[in-house]
Amino acid sequence: MSISLFPVGLRACLLLASFLGGVCAAAALPDTALQPDLVEQGRLIYVEGRLASGAALQATRNSGAALSGRDAACTNCHRASGMGSVEGQARVPPISQRYLFGQADDLVMANVDGRRGKTLNRGLSGYTEATLGHLLQDGISPAGRQVSDVMPHFTLQPSELQALRSYLQQLSSEYSPGVGKDVIRFATVITPEVSEARRSVFKSMLQSALASKNSSTAPRKRHMAAAASFATQTERHWDVQVWELSGSADTWGAQLNAHYAATPVFALLSGLSDSNWAPVDAFCRSQALPCWFPSVALATAGDAQYGLYFSRGVALEADVLASYLADAAPVRQMVQVVSADNAAARAAATELRQAWLPKGHALQDVALSADPAQALVSLRKALQATHAGDAVALWLSPAQWPLLEMLTPPQGVQFYASSTLGQDAAWSTVPAAWQPVLHGIYPYQLPQERAANLAYLHAWLKLRNIPLVDEVLQSELFFSLNLMTDTLQDMLDNLYRDYLMERTEDMLGKRESAKAWQESRDRQTLGRLGRVAVKSESLSGTAVPDALNAEGAQRRAFGVGISEGTTIYPHLTLGPGQRYASRGAYIVRLAPGPAHTLEAISDWIVP
Ligand code: HEC
Known part of the structure; x- marks a missing residue:
C-alpha cells in the first residue's frame, strides 16, 4: 500500500529567489x-x-x-x-x-x-x-x-x-536514494504476527499524520517553514510505503529487497513488530538504510549499525531483571517460561541465561507452545514444580497472558513479567490472585507520571478521532514521525542518510529537553487541551537556544516540576555511535486494590 496524497506544485525557490537575492540552482x-x-x-x-x-x-x-x-x-x-x-x-x-x-x-x-x-x-x-x-x-x-x-x-x-x-x-555529493527533487520516500515495515488492532491504529495514525504533513507543505501553506528551508527547497512531499511482511522470517529479507528494488526509500520510518526484527535490521545494514525508531519488542540480535531504537526491548528487560535480582533476596532457582514461537521471547531468555548462569545460580527453561491447551498444560506443570524462594520470569506473548487466569500462583514464588512482550495493556487485566506475586519489568515512565509527557499525543489523537489502543505503540509512532519532521527540517537540503543518523545522535537529547520544556510552558500558558491540540499541529523546529538549555537545567536543579521527555520514556538521548535512546527500566508491581495501579519497587535500573 502506498499513501500518497498531494503532489507539491510550485517550488518555494521560484517564489523566494528574488527575495533572497540568491540563486536556487539544484545541487x-x-x-x-x-x-x-x-x-x-x-x-x-x-x-x-x-x-x-x-x-x-x-x-x-x-x-x-x-x-x-x-x-x-x-x-x-x-x-x-x-x-x-x-x-x-x-x-x-x-x-x-x-x-x-x-x-x-x-x-x-x-x-x-x-x-x-x-x-x-x-x-x-x-x-x-x-x-x-x-x-x-x-x-x-x-x-x-x-x-x-x-x-x-x-x-x-x-x-x-x-x-x-x-x-x-x-563525499555527500548526491542525495541519498529515496530523495527526489520534490518528494522524499520512506517505508514502514510491519511483521506478520502483529495483531489487527495494533496494525490498524498504527496505519490510521500514519495516514493522518501524513495527510497533515503533506497539506502543510502544499504551496499555500508554506508559511510554517523557515526562510532557509524555503530557499533550499527542503519542504518535500512525503511518500510512505507500508511494507507488510508475510510468511516465515527467513523469507523477509527477500521480500524487503524486492520492495526496495521497486521503490528505493531514504529511511524506514517507524515500524511494528512483536517478535523478530533482526531480519529487518539486517536489511537496513545491507542497504546502509536508517531504520528509524520502530516499535519493536526486540531491536536486533546484532550491532544495529543503521538502526536507531527506543531501547533494547526485551534484552534490556532481561538484563534489568538479572541486575535487580542480584541485589534482592537470594533466589533459590530461576525458572523462565518462554513463548516458544516468539523470537523476542527466546532472545530474552537467552539474555537472562547469560546474565544469570555466570553468577552460579540455577536456571531452568520451560517452553510454551503456541497452542493454548498445550501451553496451559506446560505452564501448570512448571508452576507445580516450583518451590518457595524461586523466581519465575514470564516471557509471554500477549495471547498467553489469559493463561494466568486459569491457574493459581504457588506460595512463596515471585513472578516477573515482560512489559514489552505482553504489551502495556495487559497490566490492567491481571487476575486478582496474581496481583500480589506478579511483578513487571517496566522500561517506560510509570503511567501516573507520564500524563504530562503525553498530553500532546492525547490531544492530537482526540482531534483526529483516533482511539487510544496502545499508549506505548502510539507514543512511539507519534515521536518517530515528529522527530523525522523536525530532523529533516534541520537538515535543510543536505539529505544524506549518514547525516540523518549523526544529526539525531547529536540533537536527540537536546531536542527532548527543549520540547519537554516548550510543552510544559504551552500547557501553562495555553491551558486548555483544545488549544494545545491546535499548537500541536504546528510543532516544528528544534533550535535549542542556549538560554533555554540553561533555564531548563536551572529549573531541574531547583526541582521545579517539568517533564523531561515527550514520550512514554522518561528521557531519550543518544551520543555518537549510540543506537538505543532509553537504557533502563523499573521493577514494578500492582498496588493492592482494584485500580490496577503500577508502582515502582526499584529505582530506574540501568544495567
Ligand atoms: C579534532 C577535530 C577535527 C579534526 C580531527 C579535523 N578537523 Fe577540520 N575543522 C575542525 C574545526 C573545529 C574547524 C573549524 C575551524 C574554524 O573555522 O576556525 C575545521 C575546519 C576545517 C576546514 C574548513 C576551514 C575553512 O574555514 O575554510 C576544512 C577544509 C577541514 N577542517 C578539513 C579537515 C580534514 C580534511 C581533516 C582530516 C584530515 C580534518 N579537518 C580533521 C575540526 C577538526
Whole structure:
C-alpha cells in the first residue's frame, strides 16, 4: 500500500529567489571521474586515520599535543557524512563536496549548531588541492583566515593529499536514494504476527499524520517553514510505503529487497513488530538504510549499525531483571517460561541465561507452545514444580497472558513479567490472585507520571478521532514521525542518510529537553487541551537556544516540576555511535486494590 496524497506544485525557490537575492540552482554535481583507488586511499585517511603506506595519520595542535591514527581521522569531527558537528564550544563546518568545491552560485546551507538557532553554514568556496594542503598544514583558509586550533595540523605527502581531495570530492555529493527533487520516500515495515488492532491504529495514525504533513507543505501553506528551508527547497512531499511482511522470517529479507528494488526509500520510518526484527535490521545494514525508531519488542540480535531504537526491548528487560535480582533476596532457582514461537521471547531468555548462569545460580527453561491447551498444560506443570524462594520470569506473548487466569500462583514464588512482550495493556487485566506475586519489568515512565509527557499525543489523537489502543505503540509512532519532521527540517537540503543518523545522535537529547520544556510552558500558558491540540499541529523546529538549555537545567536543579521527555520514556538521548535512546527500566508491581495501579519497587535500573 502506498499513501500518497498531494503532489507539491510550485517550488518555494521560484517564489523566494528574488527575495533572497540568491540563486536556487539544484545541487550542481560534478561528473566524478574520480579514480576508485584514490578515493579508497582518501577514505582510509578520512575515516580510519591510516595512510596508503599503512602508517597512522599524524596530527598536531598549536599547543604541541599530538594525535595519531583513528584519533586524528577527519570523521571524528567532520563526521562520516562530512556535514560537520559541534565539538564542545567549537563548530566543525561541513566539508563535503558541495561545501568545499561547490559552484559559487550553488546555494548550500547547513545549520550545524542547533543550539544557536538558525546560524547557517555556507559553502567554503575556493578550495583546490593546493589550498586544502595549505589549510591542513598551516591552518590558513583560502580566504587567508587562521582557523581555530581545534582543527589540527596535518602534513601529507602530495599523493596522500590527492587521495584525500578525491575522497572529499565525492563525499555527500548526491542525495541519498529515496530523495527526489520534490518528494522524499520512506517505508514502514510491519511483521506478520502483529495483531489487527495494533496494525490498524498504527496505519490510521500514519495516514493522518501524513495527510497533515503533506497539506502543510502544499504551496499555500508554506508559511510554517523557515526562510532557509524555503530557499533550499527542503519542504518535500512525503511518500510512505507500508511494507507488510508475510510468511516465515527467513523469507523477509527477500521480500524487503524486492520492495526496495521497486521503490528505493531514504529511511524506514517507524515500524511494528512483536517478535523478530533482526531480519529487518539486517536489511537496513545491507542497504546502509536508517531504520528509524520502530516499535519493536526486540531491536536486533546484532550491532544495529543503521538502526536507531527506543531501547533494547526485551534484552534490556532481561538484563534489568538479572541486575535487580542480584541485589534482592537470594533466589533459590530461576525458572523462565518462554513463548516458544516468539523470537523476542527466546532472545530474552537467552539474555537472562547469560546474565544469570555466570553468577552460579540455577536456571531452568520451560517452553510454551503456541497452542493454548498445550501451553496451559506446560505452564501448570512448571508452576507445580516450583518451590518457595524461586523466581519465575514470564516471557509471554500477549495471547498467553489469559493463561494466568486459569491457574493459581504457588506460595512463596515471585513472578516477573515482560512489559514489552505482553504489551502495556495487559497490566490492567491481571487476575486478582496474581496481583500480589506478579511483578513487571517496566522500561517506560510509570503511567501516573507520564500524563504530562503525553498530553500532546492525547490531544492530537482526540482531534483526529483516533482511539487510544496502545499508549506505548502510539507514543512511539507519534515521536518517530515528529522527530523525522523536525530532523529533516534541520537538515535543510543536505539529505544524506549518514547525516540523518549523526544529526539525531547529536540533537536527540537536546531536542527532548527543549520540547519537554516548550510543552510544559504551552500547557501553562495555553491551558486548555483544545488549544494545545491546535499548537500541536504546528510543532516544528528544534533550535535549542542556549538560554533555554540553561533555564531548563536551572529549573531541574531547583526541582521545579517539568517533564523531561515527550514520550512514554522518561528521557531519550543518544551520543555518537549510540543506537538505543532509553537504557533502563523499573521493577514494578500492582498496588493492592482494584485500580490496577503500577508502582515502582526499584529505582530506574540501568544495567
Ligand atoms: C579534532 C577535530 C577535527 C579534526 C580531527 C579535523 N578537523 Fe577540520 N575543522 C575542525 C574545526 C573545529 C574547524 C573549524 C575551524 C574554524 O573555522 O576556525 C575545521 C575546519 C576545517 C576546514 C574548513 C576551514 C575553512 O574555514 O575554510 C576544512 C577544509 C577541514 N577542517 C578539513 C579537515 C580534514 C580534511 C581533516 C582530516 C584530515 C580534518 N579537518 C580533521 C575540526 C577538526
